[in-house]
Amino acid sequence: MTQFPEHVWQIPDQRQSVLVKICGLTLVDNALECVEAGADIIGLVFFEKSPRHVSTAQAREIVRALPKGVPASGVFVDETFDTIMQTVSDCGLEIVQLHGAEPPELAERLSAQNLVVTKAFFAARPPKLCETEKYRSADFCLAEYGKGILPGGNAETWDYDQALDMAKKVRLMLAGGLTPENVADAVSRIRPHAADVSSGVEKAKGVKDISKVKAFIRAAKSVRLQP
Numbered sequence: 161m162t163q164f165p166e167h168v169w170q171i172p173d174q175r176q177s178v179l180v181k182i183c184g185l186t187l188v189d190n191a192l193e194c195v196e197a198g199a200d201i202i203g204l205v206f207f208e209k210s211p212r213h214v215s216t217a218q219a220r221e222i223v224r225a226l227p228k229g230v231p232a233s234g235v236f237v238d239e240t241f242d243t244i245m246q247t248v249s250d251c252g253l254e255i256v257q258l259h260g261a262e263p264p265e266l267a268e269r270l271s272a273q274n275l276v277v278t279k280a281f282f283a284a285r286p287p288k289l290c291e292t293e294k295y296r297s298a299d300f301c302l303a304e305y306g307k308g309i310l311p312g313g314n315a316e317t318w319d320y321d322q323a324l325d326m327a328k329k330v331r332l333m334l335a336g337g338l339t340p341e342n343v344a345d346a347v348s349r350i351r352p353h354a355a356d357v358s359s360g361v362e363k364a365k366g367v368k369d370i371s372k373v374k375a376f377i378r379a380a381k382s383v384r385l386q387p
Contacts, residue, residue, distance in 0.1 A: 168274050169231040169254045171299060171331070171353075177381040178347050179354035181233060181333065182373060184212035186366035191222045193370045195230050198377040201255065202226060203356070206247055207237040211365040212358065219251040233257050233278065241269050248275065257302065261286060264294045271297040278333060282306025283322050292330050301326060302356060304336030320346045327351055340375035347383040355380050 172179065183203025185191040191202050204219045205212045214222070223232045233255035236244050244256055256270050257278040271277045279298040281289045284307035292301045303323035317337030326332050327350050334346060335356035343355055361376050363369035 169229070169276060171276060175353075176384055178352060178383065178385060180377050180380050181354055181356040182358075182361065182368060183233070183235065183356055184210075184358035184362075184366055185222060185368065186212060186214050186218060188222050188225045190368055190370075192225055194368055194373050195227060197370060197374045198381070199230070199373070201231055201233050201354070203233045203235055203257070203358070204251070204253075205235045206239070207235060207259070216247060216250050219247075219253075223252045231255050231276070233276075235259050238262060241266060244270065245273065248273075259302075264297070267295050268297045271299070276300070278302050280304060280306075280335075281326070283318055289322055289326055292326060299331060300333045300354065301330040302333040302335055303352075304334075304356075306336075317342065320350050323350055323352070338376075340372055340379050343376055344379040344383055347380055347385075351385060 179200040181201035181203050182194040182199040184205055185202055204214050207213060226232060231254035234247060234253040235257045238260035255276040255278060258267060259280040267277050267279055276299045277297060278300040279295045280302040281287050281292060283289055283305050289303055303326055305318035320334060323332060323334060332352040333354040333356050334350055334352040338346060338355060338357045339360040347355060357376055361368050361372040
């Protein structure tokens with residue numbers, strides 16, 4: 161794994177509960193409410209076709225409002241290195257999530273910039289869940305369904321047991337169809353390092369229902385993991 165300087169967010173390796181990423185935020189106050197509820201990572205979507213897409217100005221405002229120690233993860237789909245790095249610089253992102261068919265070389269170049277890199281793998285399309293070995297520079301390997309119109313989970317649950325092998329080999333982030341009702345069971349079975357949710361805690365696209373966020377975080381972190 162890449163060694164990061166002190167000013168860059170450090171991934172907790174010794175943890176007793178799963179990290180929770182709340183993704184698809186579009187409003188400053190809503191993002192801060194998620195942090196207050198216990199979110200560890202805030203996700204911002206830079207894919208223009210997504211209903212949760214944020215502009216650079218929106219993202220910058222959200223990131224600047226986040227307290228120290230809560231990083232923002234920018235979600236990109238098949239963007240170029242230069243475009244991603246410009247957005248990172250403009251918005252102050254500490255994590256870059258590659259959610260398309262990006263080559264391993266892109267993940268390596270971003271990792272060399274002292275960024276935390278998340279690479280998505282899919283049960284239903286390439287890159288498949290079994291292809292993590294190609295992306296050794298990725299700090300998180302995100303597992304999700306990948307079936308639907310958009311690159312994300314499209315709110316569809318899937319057989320999370322397909323990610324069991326990944327969890328034994330990489331720092332796994334579990335995603336796709338997670339809700340307050342099913343996350344505890346999924347975390348208990350798969351034992352991921354992190355759980356990622358967007359539509360499962362929404363009251364409108366890009367706006368989170370804080371009661372659902374609290375329930376999700378409470379359920380996810382109720383599962384005690386081995387340090």
